[in-house]
Amino acid sequence: MSVPLRRIFLASLLRRRLASALSLLAIALGVALGLAVHLIHGAALDEFGRGMRAVAGKADLQVVGPRDGFDEALFATLARRPEVAAASPVLEIEARLPGREESLRILGVDLFRVLRVQPGLMPLAEGGGDLRFAALRPGVVFLSDDARQRLSAPGRSMEGEVLPPALVDARIAVQSGVRSLVLEAGGRVPGAGGVLGVMDLGAAQQAFARIGVLSRIDLRLAEGVSPAAAQAALSALLPPGIALRTPEAAAGELGSLSRAYRVNLTMLAAIALLTGGFLVFSTQLLSVARRRREFALLRALGLVRAELMRGLLAEGATVGVVGGLLGVVLGHALAAGAFRLVGGDLGAGFFRGVAPQLAFDPAAGLAYLLLGVAAGVAGTWLPARAAAAVAPARALRAGEGERAGLPRGDGRGRLGAAMLVLAALACLLPPFGGIPLGGYAAVVFVLAAAILALPVLARLVLPLLARGRSAIWRLAHARLAAAPGQAVVAGAGVIASVALAVSMAIMVNSFRVSVDEWLAQVLPADLYVRASAASGSGYLDPPALVAIAATPGVARVETTRLVNLRVSDTEPLFSVLARATQGNRGLPLVSGSMEPVAGDAEGLPPAWVSEAAADRHDLARGSRFELPLGGRMQAFRVAGVWRDYARQHGAALIERRDYVALTGDDRVTDAALLLEPGATPSAVAQALRERFGAEHITIALPGEIRALSLQIFDRTFLITYLMEAVAVVIGLFGIATTFAALAATRQGEFGMLRHLGFTRAEIGRLIATEGALTAGLGVIAGLAGGAAIAWVLIEIINRQSFHWSMELAVPWSGLAIFAVCLVLLAALVARLAGRHAMRRSAVLAVKADW
Incomplete structure (x- = not known):
């Protein structure tokens, strides 16, 4: 297209300043929303993956299992294998800080093995002292620089009140069960990022009552052994519910957890961009209708149809380019604002605790810019084709410009x-x-x-x-x-x-x-009591339950144990709730009943699965469903399907007595209290706080x-x-x-x-x-x-x-x-x-x- 023609077409955008501005703003908003969602999720996932890679260090593979851990005997089996050059056991504890909304991630490691696999987790004793003596002292934790900075600042209580710093005089209180445990900050972990602490493995197991339990095993493979070959050789040694994967798979698993939410937001942004395309269509169609005589004159002077169509498409592309560039800038601004207001969790809690940093993504910016250009060109294409098809003699007649072309x-x-x-x-x-x-x-x-x-x-x-x-x-x-x-x-x-x-x-x-x-x-x-979130360091043990049941005003205590298992190597964690099921209290069934399936020839214990579990595993009443419990696969008979909005990737409810018999785990995550007639929840709650300490339990109506x-x-x-x-x-x-x-x-x-x-x-x-x-x-x-x-x-x-x-x-x-x-x-x-x-x-x- 010649320069004069280009000026003629593009100058029309300046004559229609309001329409052009609104069109490019509509495209900019659609581009900005889609790009912001992409940037927020990408930055959060990158930060999470970076943290996982720093913790994994030189590990080629990781052995991971249920969130509450697995038997440490597996470590000896894997460490002796010829495919493994070095193995490092890890116990991960999400340690609740009593009375505070913050928590501290503590990694229990073997200080004599960690240097060969995870050098970034190697602690440094305070003042350059002998690490061996510092680590062997009971109750010593080594803090990352981020953790020391965070814990030295004022914190907040569960009710939002401002509290003094958690780290005072190199000491910090953490919760184990329903009691406080004071740890001494014995030094730094200079190679680790994020809010975490490192302890000796044995000390961590003892402090948090996790004797004989590991969360994962990091493996550095022998020279010449590929991860794929090692996975093929070692997978057969793993008990049910334990997976062998690369360190990068953790970020991929979290990405799959948030994928559906992110895709839905991206599609909403695409619809907003599509709406902007409709706006470009309407403005261009009206502009073409008003300029029919102008186009007819240009055609009469020798302008061919193809040039006319290219000129109009150039108008739409210009709107798309300017709107796309504005959208890219606005998208980065929205992402930065979102990081300040709601963090990197997209408002849905997928990346809670991750503090990502916004970075310019040229590829994503270019992709969304091209989407803006595509919206502008697509909105102009039909009006341009209609304008090119009009005969000049007809369009030159008076009165044609008002309604023609609509x-x-x-x-x-x-x-x-x-x-x-x-x-x-x-x-x-x-x-x-x-x-x-x-x-x-x-x-x-x-x-x-x-x-x-x-x-x-x-x-x-x-x-x-x-x-x-x-x-x-x-x-x-x-x-x-x-x-x-x-x-x-x-x-x-x-x-x-x-x-x-x-x-x-x-x-x-x-x-x-x-x-x-x-x-x-x-x-x-009437009342709900818990010591910490699921898989946290707080829990209710049998003595605590006896004390709760003996509290004046409590008629009955119903307990729930929540654990997260791996039903397969490729799926995210699957939740299992263990509690008494008599009377269908609190279970919103959509099919089946609370009665076990009649005539079960195998005599399998009953299980009630959520809708997500039923869809993902093709289950219905009467189906056989296996769960990895107690180091082996345990079969259950599905007795019903229930609605669960809390766990997207599936859950199953089983009888508490079956769970305890299979696993030996008698801990409790939540206690539901039914009160005696005349007892007030406030009085019972106050009695419980006096018994356990208000900082050790969370009580809610x-x-x-x-x-x-x-x-x-x-x-x-x-x-x-x-x-x-x-x-x-x-x-x-x-x-x-x-x-x-x-x-x-x-x-x-x-x-x-x-x-x-x-x-x-x-x-x-x-x-x-x-x-x-x-x-x-x-x-x-x-x-x-x-x-x-x-x-x-x-x-x-x-x-x-x-x-x-x-x-x-x-x-x-x-x-x-x-x-x-x-x-x-x-x-x-x-x-x-x-x-x-x-x-x-x-x-x-x-x-x-x-």
Whole structure:
């Protein structure tokens, strides 16, 4: 394309400053949201992986098992193998700091072996003293520089109160069971990053009552032995529930845990970008319609169709490039803000405790920039093709510029029906690699069907609104009825944004209501007591349970033990809850019953599996299911399936007596207290705090747990709410740009109305009424499309991503308020957008039409 032609086309973007600015801003928002999600997750995963690699050191392979550890006898078996040059045993403890929300990750290591495999964990004695004597003293921990800095700063209690530093005079208190244990900071771990401490393995096992238990074994292979060959030779020696993997696999496992959540957020950002593409489409279509005579003149002067189309596509690409660059900058800014506000866990807790650093990612930035360019070019392609197909002689006729080029608004019903059929077929597709690609395709098809159905909706609805109205109403109605293509152009972005917002509102409300009802079912007791989170250093042992049961006001104590197992080498940790199951207290069954399967010839103990476990392992009532417990595979008979929103990758509930008999583990994670008549929860809680110390146990009422859980739920969907707001703003941008462009082409019409007696204020109300009618049609189509998309989200995408079912709960009042407000905002935006066209003199406006 020649330089003069390039200037002609690109100069049109400067003449349409408002439309161009809103289009590139819409693309920028879509690019920014998608890039921010990518950067946040990538930085958090990189930081986690970096920490894992630093801890693993020179290890080629790691032997890992349940989160609570495995028998240390396996270490001797592996250390003697010829494939292994050096083996280093590790006990990992998430040590709770009594009364504080912080915890300290403590690694128990063999100080005589760690240097050969994990030199970064080699401690340095304080003042350069003899490490052997320092390490052999009981209760000595060596802290990383990050840990020393963090623990030397003021902390916070579980209630949010500011507390003095945890590390005072080189001493720190940690919790073991329901008692405090004071450790001496004997030196540094200069080669380790993150908040962690290193202890002698035997000292750690003794201090935290983990005698004979390891969390993992790091292996450095012999010269010439590949990791693949070592895995093939050593895997047969491992008991059930123990996996042999590379150190990098830990980051991959965490990435798989957060993948579904991240993909859903990325798809929401893609829909926001798609909505921006609709905005580019509407603005370009109106621009092409207004410039038909200009293009016809250029064609008559020798411009060929291909050059005209390339020029228009260059306009769209320019909008995409500028919007994409702005989006890349904004995406990095959003990621930096997210790190400050919610950390690197995407609001969902996947990377809690990780403090990632934002880094510029050229490849990701370029990829999202190209997506912005693609959105701009795709939005321009149809208008450009239509402009290139118009005959110059026809376009040069007077009056062609106002409505020509807009879609006629008919003949789209069959295509819309075909889109719905494709959406239904896409819903039947299984997930691909755990990602519901068919569900996302169905969302796109439903969006297309809703937009294609807009002309049909206009023909059905507009005749119902034609009577008994003012002159302004009748003029606005007649305008839309005569030019339904205007509604199509202005309504496309509205439909996309409303459908996204409505579908997410229905899905999130359904999820929230279902979670609230689920919490009411799983929290049937009067009071709940725990010493620390699952797999932490705090736990309730038999003496503690006896003391709790003897507390005045306690009628009965129901206990739960939560452990996390590896049911296979390739899957994330699987949760097992051990508790008494009589009476179906707190188990929301969706199928089966609390009674064991009748006629079980094998006499297997019963197990109740979550929906995620049932989907992942193809289980139903009566199925046989094996779990690695006590160092061997134990078979169970599935007696029912229950709803579980807490554990995405599956859980099973078994009888506590079966668990204790198989494992010998009599620890308890949580205790649910049923109180005697007349006993108050506050009095019982106070008695327990006096007995154990308020810093050693956490006591909560069911209502408090529900409130906190719903607060976490709302934080998890914070980014979702942001994307909904962005989509609505983009839809309003579409209304603004459409009516600004239409008002510029209707100056002759407005001048004639002024001569007939209309004031500027009345013409403003006319434009506002047209905007309200157009937005109303878009809102109706968007509500219908949003309802269909919500069904896809709940029944297809959510089920295939997270394996959760939920009950449909439509927020009728909220949607009604949203629809009314959006129509009113659209009327205001249309009125403001058309103000410039009304400033012109009525005489000049009419004269320009002759």
